[in-house]
Amino acid sequence: MTAANAEVHRHLGNWQDWVHHTLILTGPEGCGKSTMAAAFETESGGLCLDDASEHEDTELFHLWNRANSEHKPLLLLSSKLVSEWGINLPDLKSRLAASLHLEIGPPDQAMINGLFQKYFAMRGLTISEDALRYLEKRMVRSYAMVRQLAQKMDALAIESKKPVNLAIAKSALVFLDDDQKVDI
Template sequence: MSQIALPLAPANGAETIVVSPALQPVIDGLLAAQDWPYRTCILSGPPRSGKSLLARWFEISGLGDAVDDADSHPEDEVFHLWNRAQASGRPLLLVNNRGAGQWRVKLPDLGSRLGGSMTLNIGAPDDDLLVQLIEEHAARRGLALGEGAITFLLPRIERSHAAAEQLVQTIDRLSLERKAPVTISLLRDALAEGQDGV
């Protein structure tokens, strides 16, 4: 398990990308940008899975250009960027926030070209990645989870990046509201809030 640190300094500390075996194929695919068909790749994944962070890391690392929310950009603009990547030979990473296979391109020329591009998809987190995500979100908040917290949470949490982030946020809020350390009772309450859709 490792992390990729971004050379950025937001107010709440350096941003990192947690890397686990589940994410390693995506990292490897990004590092092989020079081998992408048509020098273009579409990166997809569930909400809060780090697509934007990976795009920023890709660009900051000098691996190529990246367009976040590419699926929301005008199609003629994306087509122009694709053409520029072909002319310059510089890799182009397009972040798709609609989910794998859900980006329906209407412009025929763009659709055919993107159809031949590399695709990378971030899947649901495995247990190792969930542990790392919970620990990373807690560390960024300065939240001490306490012994046994992860063991208690892991079999009970929804298997998603967004759920891990939301759960730590709820734990932190409850701990601050109650002016109390994180206990199993507090963790139960945080999980219950998540199940109630709060």
Template sequence: MSQIALPLTTLSGAGRIVTGPSLEPVIWALQSSADWPFHTAVLAGPARSGKSLLARWFADSGVGDAIDDADDLDENALFHRWNRAQADGRALLLVTSRAPGEWRIALPDLASRIGAALLLEIATPDDLLLRGLIEEHAMRRGLVLGEGVLAWLLPRIERSHAAAEALVQTIDRLSLERKAPVTISLARDALAERVHGAVGGEFQPRLL
């Protein structure tokens, strides 16, 4: 597993990006903004996949600007931001939760410019990334997950960033309720709750 610790200076404080082979192309592209067409890239990915953290890291690097939830911004305002970035010669990273092709832009000039941008997609987590996410969320909660528990979980968990976060929250809750360490049996019960929807309490995402 490879992890990049990022000392963020934003109001959200420090953060850590957990990465693996599936995310490395995005990391490499963010580090090569000079090669972006028209100095612009669009970062797309599912919920809880670390898009905002990556955008803050990129902005804090000083090489360019980032706009989170760019697809929700007024199109004229976004077009102005694009023009300003071009005039300043700065890279511009636009972050969206919409899948490629689902971001419908009514303003023709803006649509053509966004269409020419480099598209960066956060893919489904690979095994190394998924393991890293589980370990990171567990560490933030003070949970100890043994190698046996991790080995049991990895082939069974839904392959998504949000699922890894939600599962660790459920494991944490069951461990506290039972006043018991995390065993394969407890992890099995937590996974069953996630699969069958019998989750006690609303999921409140906290990380990445």
């Protein structure tokens, strides 16, 4: 947890205080919604629905009613804001509008560093502190960029048979910058 998602963690831990016992959590892919939801389910015994925006109105409505009848908190996850879900059922629309909404914003530096470290630890690797400091000043701060850079640095480290160091970080960033310039 960092300042980037502290408010979300605070609300997930205080699910008893949610308006209508429902929280709608939105944020970009890779920001940790599913990881937080798994912990929430374990701790609260509540119900979760990932990619809620992709489900039919009737399915969402029935899940809402089930959560209320069982007196369980309901956590709905989406990469889209509720206004983009295309809800047509008036009762569901009003219930969602009255629910607590939280959006996970862009990652702060502590989150970015933690995500890089987690990515490489899962592969039995580490990323050097000088590589993290270099990227800190030059990369776009987004969850997608963290994922792209981590994958590229991983591939470059395997290819060169070297650890994830400053040279690997520089090469990955240049590669991605050049790749993005081609797409423009």
